Amino acid sequence: GAVVSQHPSRVICKSGTSVKIECRSLDFQATTMFWYRQFPKQSLMLMATSNEGSKATYEQGVEKDKFLINHASLTLSTLTVTSAHPEDSSFYICSARDMANSYNEQFFGPGTRLTVL
Amino acid sequence: GQNIDQPTEMTATEGAIVQINCTYQTSGFNGLFWYQQHAGEAPTFLSYNVLDGLEEKGRFSSFLSRSKGYSYLLLKELQMKDSASYLCAVSDSNYQLIWGAGTKLIIKP
Numbered sequence: 001g002a003v004v005s006q007h008p009s010r011v012i013c014k015s016g017t018s019v020k021i022e023c024r025s026l027d028f029q030a031t032t033m034f035w036y037r038q039f040p041k042q043s044l045m046l047m048a049t050s051n052e053g054s055k056a057t058y059e060q061g062v063e064k065d066k067f068l069i070n071h072a073s074l075t076l077s078t079l080t081v082t083s084a085h086p087e088d089s090s091f092y093i094c095s096a097r098d099m100a101n102s103y104n105e106q107f108f109g110p111g112t113r114l115t116v117l
Numbered sequence: 118g119q120n121i122d123q124p125t126e127m128t129a130t131e132g133a134i135v136q137i138n139c140t141y142q143t144s145g146f147n148g149l150f151w152y153q154q155h156a157g158e159a160p161t162f163l164s165y166n167v168l169d170g171l172e173e174k175g176r177f178s179s180f181l182s183r184s185k186g187y188s189y190l191l192l193k194e195l196q197m198k199d200s201a202s203y204l205c206a207v208s209d210s211n212y213q214l215i216w217g218a219g220t221k222l223i224i225k226p
Contacts, residue, residue: 043217043218043219044160044204044216046216049213093160104147104208105150105165106214107162108159108161109159111158111159
């Protein structure tokens with residue numbers, strides 16, 4: 001099956017610093033990648049949709065200058081949380097859509113747990 | 118607006134059968150997904166329905182009725198490892214997934 005990796009799996013940082021999270025599709029090409037955030041005991045919240053070679057589309061209420069998304073290739077998208085604050089502490093999950101998959105299924109990475117002190 | 122409804126929590130006994138319902142109202146429909154999510158982990162794909170009827174995959178089955186905007190996930194022969202949250206998601210007219218809040222399933226011995 002399709003595999004999506006995320007790095008790092010866990011990060012602790014100081015308030016005011018920036019954190020970059022990588023999302024890679026390992027064995028398939030993904031024209032579209034999605035970034036989600038999930039707070040404890042809540043469902044997934046879509047932050048943005050990232051298309052290879054173009055600007056990301058952000059959901060309402062998500063600051064594009066704070067959450068920088070780059071999708072430079074068909075297998076890599078990055079999310080940078082700039083000037084992180086404690087309220088940004090969350091579980092960040094990426095997913096990728098396989099171009100060849102007729103199900104239009106999204107394959108999820110293992111997630112990155114961000115803790116901002 | 119777009120809306121996905123599923124029960125917040127359900128409890129079942131090991132070895133039994135449980136049915137988790139999902140109703141939806143979305144702008145367009147390009148299929149319904151069920152995902153399983155264990156605490157602290159990312160969701161994993163369970164099933165996909167785009168046509169009416171029942172899809173069976175081992176102990177898990179998923180049913181869809183597009184006219185009723187309704188789906189259910191049926192889990193048989195429950196095992197303790199099935200304790201998890203089960204997420205219903207609908208692919209809308211733009212192929213974007215609209216997520217339910219998830220159903221936390223608790224399995225008791």
